[in-house]
Amino acid sequence: MPLQxxxxxxxxxxxxxxxxxxxxxxxxxxxxxxxxxxxxxPQMIEGNGAYELNKLFPxxxxxxxxxxxxxxxxxxxxxxxxxxxxxPYWVRAWKSNTYKVSTPVIS
Numbered sequence: 001m002p003l004q005x006x007x008x009x010x011x012x013x014x015x016x017x018x019x020x021x022x023x024x025x026x027x028x029x030x031x032x033x034x035x036x037x038x039x040x041x042p043q044m045i046e047g048n049g050a051y052e053l054n055k056l057f058p059x060x061x062x063x064x065x066x067x068x069x070x071x072x073x074x075x076x077x078x079x080x081x082x083x084x085x086x087x088p089y090w091v092r093a094w095k096s097n098t099y100k101v102s103t104p105v106i107s
Contacts, residue, residue, distance in 0.1 A: 008035040008093065027103050034097040041079070041092040051081040051088055059092075 010033045015025040045051060058065045058075035065075060077094035 006037055009033070010035065029100055029102040032099045032101075033095055035093050036096045038077075038092040038094055041090065043090045045081065045088040045090065053081055053083055053088070056080050059094075 012031040012033075014028045014031070016028045018024045018026040056078045057080065058068065059077040059079060060073060060075055062077075064079070065072070077092055079090055079092040081088050082091055083089070
């Protein structure tokens, strides 16, 4: 079963307005995260169950988040059903590393 995507990198650049009149922005922080495929998670789905392909299921601490309407901590993984050779498989991507660089406060 070939998995084509092995690593996704997300970058969150956070800026703050330095001067209200000119709307100049100053870098506040950069958050760099790695999301990797879980190599032990791909599981073939047996039977004739109806699964929606490519629908993301967010997880926190290994459990699917049921309530997606309220504000809560961000997911640390996602699982999804994909098709390989016309067979459905569960696959999972998890946040493996996060790095944050903050700018120093100058007064």
